[in-house]
Structures are given as structure tokens and as C-alpha cells.
Amino acid sequence: MKKINYKIRVMSKATLTERFKTQIFQLKKTHYKYSLKNQENWFNKNIQPKDKHILLFKNDKIIGYNVLRIKKLIISYKQKKIEENCYLFDTLVLHPNLRNQGLSKLIMNKSNLVIRNRNYFSILVCLKKLVNYYKKFNWSLIQTNKITFTEILKMNKKIMFYGKKFNLKKIIRIEII
Secondary structure: OOOOOEEEEEEOHHHOOHHHHHHHHHHHHOOOOOOHHHHHHHHHHHOOOOOEEEEEEEOOEEEEEEEEEEEEEEEEOOOOEEEEEEEEEEEEEEOHHHOOOOOHHHHHHHHHHHHHHHOOEEEEEEEHHHHHHHHOOOOEEEOHHHEEEOOOOOOOEEEEEEEOOOOHHHOOEEEEO
């Protein structure tokens, strides 16, 4: 019987080989209805050099993926504004044949560790049905009327945060650019 070997790696855009990129695009295609070419175009347009790619491998093949995209976060209080880098938690996907086996928690735990180690805020946008999943990993909801994105945000989505603590009651507006 062959032993299954799971490994998790954090990589930057520069360290992703073409083979890894192709595997990422193929994996994302199992979840999203975009062609491999569209996946590649989106990657080339939106992924920055310092973004963090969390890759879950099974016997040297990518079976899970998450990207933490660096964005600017502007937090407005009554008297002041704070501008910091944050991570936009994007694209958590696991191979369809390997779902419901607890493997996504490996990716979530590693992503949370990267966020904590950088002492960043992190924001994610998800469907309402996924809120309880992310809460298991200590993510918290943000009221959608407190946050604006320069990217298009569909109104039926929920917004969650993780990482550095802030008092949401005192915040007037959070902008991600």
C-alpha cells in the first residue's frame, strides 16, 4: 500500500514554477467556470510579487490552494485614519475528490499562521453559508456597511476579518485598495 504524503508550502510569485502555476489553474478550474487561459490572465493581472501562495501537496501534486493578496487597508476613525498593509484572503480551493476529509484545515491553519507572523489584518469575502466554517478558525464578521472595496463586491456576500485586533465599534469606515 502506497503511503500518502501531505506537505504544505508557502511560496511567492517568483518561486512558483510554470508547472505549479498550471496545477493551480487546473485546480481552480474544478471550482470556478473559467478557462485555463482566463485563470492565467487573472493571475498575471492580479497577483503581486509579495503575495503569499499556500499550496497543499499530496505526493508532489497540488491538491489545495489559497492566496493571501497584499492590499492597502485604510481604517477611518472619528479623529484619524490609519493606513496599513493587509492580506485579502482569496481563493481557498481543494480538489473535489478530497473534500470533507479535514484537509482544508491544513491550509486554513497555515494561512492564519502567515497572517499572524506578519501581524497583518486579513479580510475575506464569502458566501453566507461559509461564515460558520471560517468562524471555526477565529475569523469574525464585519458589517458590510463599514467596508468598501475598490474591487467589485456582490451584495449577497459576507465580509470577515482575522489577525490584528481592532475595535469595530469605533471604526467608521474600512477601505481596501
